[in-house]
Amino acid sequence: MSVLVAPLGIPLVTALLAAAAPRRAGVQHAIGVTGAALLFVAAVRLLLHVHGEGVVAVQMGDWPAPFGITLVADLLSAAMVAVSAAVGLAVAIYACAEPRETIERGSFVCFSHILMLGVCGAFLTGDLFNLYVWFEVMLLASFVLLVASGERSAVTSGVAYVALNLLASAFFLVAVGLLYSQLGSLNLADLRLRLDLPGAREAAGPAAAFLLVAFGIKAGLFPVFFWLPASYPTPAFAVSALFAGLLTKVGVYALLRMFTLLFPDPIGGPLVAVAVATMATGVLAAASQSHVRRILSFHIVSQIGYIVLGLALATSLGVASAIFYTLHHIVTKTNLFLVGGLIARAGGGESLARLGGISARGVGLSLLFAIPALSLAGIPPLSGFFAKLFLIRASLQAEAFVAAGAAVGVGLLTIFSMAKIWNEAFWKAAPEEAPDLRLGRAAVIACAGLCVLTVGIGIGAEVVWELANDAARQLDDPQEYLRAVLGDGS
Amino acid sequence: MEWMVPFVFGVGALAPALHTRLRVWSGPVLALVPAGIALYAAARQPAISDGAVPEFRASWIPSLGIDWAFRQDGLSNLFVLLVAGIGALIVVYAGAYLREHPRLGRFYAFLFVFMGAMLGLVTADDLFLLFVFWELTTVSSFLLIALDHEKEAARKAALQSLLVTAAGGLAMLAGFILLVDAAGTSAISQIVLQGESLRAHASYPWILALILLGAFTKSAQVPFHFWLPAAMQAPTPASAYLHSSTMVKAGVFLLARLSPALGGSDAWAATLLVVGAATTLLGGLLALSQDDLKRLLAYSTVSVLGLLTLLLGLGTPIAAQAFVVTLLAHAFYKGALFLVAGNVDHGAGSRLLSQLGGLREAMPWTAAAALLAGLSMAGGPPLFGFLAKETAYEAVLEAPVGSWLLAPLVIGTAVTLVFAAIRVGLSPFKGELGEAARDAHDAGPAMRLGPLVLATTGVLAGLLVGPAERLLVAPAASVVLQGEAPTGLALWHGFTPILALSLLTLAAGAFLYRHRERVVAAAAPGMAFERRGPAWLWDRGWELGLAAAARGAHAFQNGSLRRYLVVTLGVGFAVVALSLPLSDLRAAGPTADTPIVGIAASLLVVFAAAVMARARTPFLAVAALGAVGFGVSLLFLMFSAPDLALTQLVVEVLTVVLLALVLPRLPRPAKPKPARAVAIGVAVLGGATMAGASLVAMAGEPFEPISRFFEERSVIEAHGRNIVNVILVDFRALDTLGEITVLAVTALGILTLLRRRRPSDAEVQA
Amino acid sequence: MSSVILRTAARYMMPLLLLFSVFLLWRGHHEPGGGFAGGLVAATAFVLVAFSEGPAAARRSLPISTWTLIPIGLGLSSVSALLPLLQGLPPLTGLWLPGDKLGTPLLFDAGVYATVLGVVASVLLALMEEETS
């Protein structure tokens, strides 16, 4: 039981402590890093537990499912929690090198842990309305983190972010209402059983559509991703790195969960088309940007397209590829945003035109950028290569040739984007005397840690692929999940 | 052999640190590594030529069947010898050539990464493993081309080569996936045994096309050849190593490696012959007019790469032999000539033929190397290049198809290469001292070593043709052929027509050289074509594509929140609307009662909302919103939800207070914007959809809701009679815990925002 | 805003409203009411005073800051959520004293009450303070 409760209890308690403790950076960071480290340990423990003993569930309030709220972790949930906790720890460490003001005035430690609470809750809940609540927890925490600086770009883009995300939440809430009105339950496992009864799936059609729209917006799918590139480039780097790694991925997770557990019938062509359009628009828009975090933000959109393509293929291989891609992407993208902060610090800004000469500052920073950038670009043997390899293979085997072709073409444009940042920021002679700011040891350690993970997911792709594959198998055949939640009676 | 790659990578990682310690000695010391590997490969070569094939195989990613697998057959080991042997010379050379360069340490690192990747590429026995190394050579080439990355031209050339080869690489990856799928294994040694079934496979055309794309881009075949001359921005040692003797051969290596699997079909032959012929001819012609030594060498390299492709396309035993001999000969003489060019540049201060001349006395060693290598390039006996030309002639003359076209084409190209060879190998050194070479001096020993050794190797290989054939050529050719390689390579076959052609070629080349001014002038328009050719198309394509992407991105994510909302809502409701079962929207739900107050409350909501739609001032809108809330509260009360009614009522009061506090402070528009048609459309769509959805929601309840459980247990087990409250604090308390967390976060967030207010006000007033 | 009538009304209304809100909380487990409604009603009491006598007066009428109510409330609810863990039961399991009148669900509801009151009152008071400053 405690394996499931700890990933929620730790961030909650950490956030409360951070709120209660004095707003001094040292104290805050001590709490933040300790909490993040404990969460990471708990998450790894959960993953090992699920890996060893199968799906675990705990009934909150001791009320039997499907009546109370069930927390449940299968391999997908556990893996998502683990990798999120890993980047959470990296961001917590990185934040120690952020300007004091960002941390102290913005209550960064408190809100980032509430964000982690929402993220972990969303991954671990087995209940639809409870999922809505965790989404709100995460969303509100992200609102506050986004606008905490009070700077013009942050608060104005915050309006767009808040408005568009509230719309998504409204769609979600309506979906909950519709599903309950049609099926009379909120427990996901129970809903699956009810959906398998004759006539239920047709009745739940509108609810499925609402869920698709809600999570499509949250995940950043074409053509409803506007909120993402509008807001991600504005807050502190630690904040946008946390967003980049986790927020859209919770939407992706929800899509994966809903459209395997509840609605396993393939959506097929339209979703493949949306995925391809997401990949293409994201990468094309990224190629035309000249601001580090705007480039990276549009690439998130593009990568979401890859992930959703895996889901849209509706094959076991496709879903496994999507999961692998997600795990890789969380690590790599978080790192790129963090390194973006180092670049901005070393070069005095984020506009490519004004950056330059960073490679002269030493091999270290160059490597810290090169590893996640090459990984994102799909250069072997880094994690992104295998992610793309799996996905292209899955597309070809599903005979989605256009999608496979798009995946290849988008890969080339990703290489271009990363090479562009490299050429401009690292290689071009510095146009003006850049401030010789210190990068901060904590920040470097955090980025280096994530680099190691990226290389590890690449070299050790077998382990991660096995995990993704097993997770996909659990999604494909939910019997174990249903038994864990509902007991043997199901 | 499996240790070679990690070992070389490791040395590369340590190289910069080593360089700062050893300074001038770093080159020779580091060169011991590739030299050792070359010796190791040489020691194994006799056994390999007798048919031994050392193998290593360890599982890497079993679920994909990807192994850490290496295999050292005749073809692999030939390449290992080249890569390591030439690598050793290059490292020594670079240590001296780039002695003053601030980034020599990094250069070593990149070079060793490249070397390791190349060694892995040629020995890998797994397609995906091969691809890993393939991409690493691309990346290291990118890094090496722009070693002088302050120069924009260098950065551009690096990016161009990266994109061209990466585009091909990605296509090739797709081809590999299909190939592995078709063959059922990723082990190359297994794949090459399945030629027949693969050629009959349904996806064979795709496999072939995609893999050829990868090989052609890497080996600079027309129309992708343009990146190679541009890559001459790289420092000369890198050009000599990557862009003539090793990396650019990776493409033809792959073709040779896979020719037993994919070759033998008409499509294979036709494509390779056409592309190879076009490449060799174009490269030869474009080389004619070059003035820059390195660019001249680059175009002649393109030409030879085309010839190699063409030979593989022929697919005959003699062609396979010609392929190996040409490849070897080219590696020796072209490597040497590039280093010569570097020495000339270094010693005389220019690489332009028009400024060079008479360096013979100032640079005797370099001149000697140039002469020997140039002679080999020209195909003069008794050098190895002569053998290469003879076997190539033989192969095209005996071609199964189209020899009437191929033979003149290959011979004609050979003439251009003779011309190029004389210009590179001879003209800088003879005649009067060129204007740029007043105080020329020869390079030091470290920079003489490379060209001399390579040039001499060409001579020795020619003289010792017997052992060379038995030890090097035949084992490699038999791998390409998957069978017995032809024998009988010799300098002297008697007075054969081929010998006559060979001598004729030399004579024709010499004749051209006598009229070199006119030849150069006549060939010059070719460059005009080249500048408007594929390179131009490629660059323009990117430019236009990116500009279009920028326009598209800007038009879509156009900075209008209004637009974002329209699209998000429009798309969202359209998707949902499509899912509504319009046919069976049963309007009448199970609830029969229609209390008057309920109707009144609904109408109040409708009316108040309508007022809001028309409200021009916040005051009216807030009042109407309050009325909506009151109506909703009334509905709750009517339909058995007293808790909701109470909460909604209080919340409504507080909402009005909140709005009344904030809204008046917001800026007001000069004049209200008119509602746009599209907005009205989306609003109608959304309203209708939601009305429909609510009918769906109210229509069906075929399943027993879980709340029956709450009704049964509320009093007995949870000790509460208000079931709604019991749900909130007991049955589903986790939701509530989350909700109060949300509330707390919101409050803290608002506090944070409010605290921010004051300084900014001060700013405004200041 | 601060007419005499309002001020007088507020003075008498405030304790009544607060009392009513506690009553709502107390009876919520059995009759309509509960922590949410109670907390909201209590907050209106503060808003009323703030409107009539200014936010500072509203703050003075409570011995502790409205902000501190938030962690107190969250803490109460969290404690009642985690208390069952000590007995090896899942979080949020209801524990009742003999007689089934008092139990952790009521403690939880009290936490809700405090949080809602703290949040709503703090936010509105802070906004009103801004307005007047």
Place this chain on the structure above:
Amino acid sequence: MTLFVALAIGVVYGVSILLLLRGSLWQLLVGLGLLSHGAHLLLFAGGGLVASAPPLVAEGATQPAAGSADPLPQALVLTAIVIAFAVLAFALVLGDRAAAKARTDDLDAYSGEPG
């Protein structure tokens, strides 16, 4: 009755969308406030409209009267109402802060794009 409630939900949604799309900051904020009413009504109505039978157990009884309203949607809506209020408060304050920087009512100044 369902028709009247459906009409109310449809109109509330239609009007709130219209307000969101006016391109004006204050109307956006008011529209968000209105939107939540629509969602709550739908969630509530989905549980079935039962007049005058609240899910309360009479003193001494162990179960509510047969045919009383479904308590679960009520509980969900109740929390949703409170959340919606808090979120609206946050959105209002954020809008206020953003307006203090952007100094315009035009929504297109709040989209996060540079320039």
